[in-house]
Amino acid sequence: MTSSIVAHVSNSGHLDRLFIDGEWVLPQGQGRASVIDPSTEEPVAQIALGSARDVERAVAAARRAFVTWSVSSPRSRAELLTRVHALILERTELFAQAISLEMGAAIATARAAQVPIAAEHIRVARDIVASYPFVTERDGMAIVREPIGVCGLITPWNWPLYQITAKVGPALAAGCTVVLKPSELSPLSALLFAQVMHDAGIPAGVFNLVNGEGAEVGAALSSHPDVDMISITGSTRAGVLVAQAAAPTVKRVAQELGGKSPNLILADADFARAIPAAVAAGMRNVGQSCSAPTRMLVPRERLAEVERLACEAVSAMVVGDPRSPQTTHGPVANRAQFNRVQDMIGVGMAEGAKLLCGGLGRPPGLARGFYARPTIFSEVHPQMRIAQEEIFGPVLVLIAYDSVDQAVEIANGTVYGLGAHVQGQDLAAARAVALRIRSGQVHVNNPAWSPHAPFGGYKRSGNGREYGLEGFQEYLETKAILGWQSARA
Known part of the structure; x- marks a missing residue:
């Protein structure tokens, strides 16, 4: 099964490519990383690593796509997420085998937990956006909730698909566009997810994937002036580095970090x-x-x-x-x-x-x-x-x-x-x-x-929340329009 999973990803041509602006493209540099099977300590595949120049391409694509995606109807966004959800479930075994290979999850756990609960984040985001009140009225004014913009999403290796969907689902539902940097240690399930997004009909530039190391790709995303929000799941040390890189551009930073529960x-x-x-x-x-x-x-x-x-x-x-x-x-x-x-x-x-x-x-x-x-x-x-x-x-x-x-x-x-x-x-x-x-x-x-319970930390475990309604709202800005009733009359 190991060889068949690698062959599936390799035959699609994805191991040496990034997903940018709706296409599988070659990276600007020549960086490579081996995918190691932790059960044997042997390399089973190599992936291409992106660079700061690839981040520039992906952010530019996401910025262009935001113009139309941000004003698309909640219904159309929900319909896209419905297709994504169905494709993840349809490909459960493929995802489960990939996760087991890339980070060692027991196959029973991958099938029963890693994949199905990842799909739940997409379903919940779909359900929320279908009925969310983006405009409410209070005291003669309108309170408008709008997508924050281009979001850089940095995900870890321990729950590779689950952490991707926990961020991508609500970000897209809110009307944001995204650039995903998955862990280079568990990239196979991320590449399969990018193919799901493509097959679901995601508009060009709305979802982008740049594999790479944190020191280059993660830092480039965190500091980029056209990225409006960074969401990272990782160690407290990594979260601090991302926050420091993001500080000069005063972007929103959501951090789900370490714990000792x-x-x-x-x-x-x-x-x-x-x-x-x-x-x-x-x-x-x-x-x-x-x-x-x-x-x-x-x-x-x-x-x-x-x-x-x-x-x-x-x-x-x-x-x-x-x-x-x-x-x-x-x-x-x-x-x-x-x-x-x-x-x-x-x-x-x-x-x-x-x-x-x-x-x-x-x-x-x-x-x-x-x-x-x-x-x-x-x-x-x-x-x-x-x-x-x-x-x-x-x-x-x-x-x-x-x-x-x-x-x-x-x-x-x-x-x-x-x-x-x-x-x-x-x-x-x-x-x-x-x-x-x-x-x-x-x-x-x-x-x-x-999947509805908000998740996030006090103290050095981070800030912001993921999952459910609270996780969805992390990707929104709040605008007050005074004189709303009189202007409408």
Whole structure:
């Protein structure tokens, strides 16, 4: 299947091209990047990298297209998104295989989560724009919501299609035009998405894709005077660099950045259900999610019970070939991230945390590939590095607390504030705790994911919101027209 996915993208001629102004075009430079299969550590394809000159071409195309796309009818934009949504679902297996190949997602996860929930962002954007009140009246004036303009969209490698649709869907629905820079580490699904946009009939220049490295393409987008907004999902370090590059042109910057999310288990929780669910949430996508609840806060008197339940949950995980249907957890997505995970496991051991399961090196029987052992530390002090720094891998820490007040203090005691979980049978008590946690999302008792729930961070986890109505409105400007009623009369 690996060769067939690469052949599909290669035969279309897309590996050596960018999508600009409605056409697949050769880049201005000669830069190339290898796509590495993290399960084998072997290159499986090469893509062309764009440059600042390609960004210039793409932004110019987007600026021209904005003139007509910004005043197109909401109905026509909704119809386009309907076609995009249908094509993503129609090509689910193609996308799933590409994502599994480029960043190591278990194929079952790619099919059940990575692709279908990516499609949901398109559907929700379609539904919102179909009924959104772009003009409302108040106190004799009109409040007009208009598209902000040309948007540069920078997306990461961990949920490659999902993060693309979370930005592209609402931006296009709002009437903006876009230049997308996907991660050069997971570009295959992005190229397939660009083909979906083409096949759906996107007008020339409305959607553009420029592969490339952050230091050149990302910086060129962020600083470009004709880009009105930058939206980035990535590390806090990357978000800072983008904001700095964007500052001289005073463009809007939306940032969805790092996290160190807590999972606060209240004393009355059903531990037999809550702990396995908490472990699964923390290690979903091999822990490579910015909102992953990787700090489990538990009552001190129940710590031994939690340790047992957590290790039992890890023992049921199947780490291995991501193309096998039996695999629950594939490799970490790339070498740099694998090294980061190994380094931080070593840090936890050096700090004196109690290693319950996992540890350094690959799981038994896996001689190559970026496979990390699902790892749990206990007796972790809240100020240890493994409790403060984002690891972005299958590493979970257990922190004991003596009172709910102390637990909330620990939960809020990092520089991040992206996500959080609270588990407890007394719903009023769980809600009260949720209201005290400083984060953009709080999940009470493991609810189903919702594409309508706004997502974004407090503190160094970023600013702005994605998903649903709030994510759609990030791409709008607000205009007040006074004297509206008298002018209309």
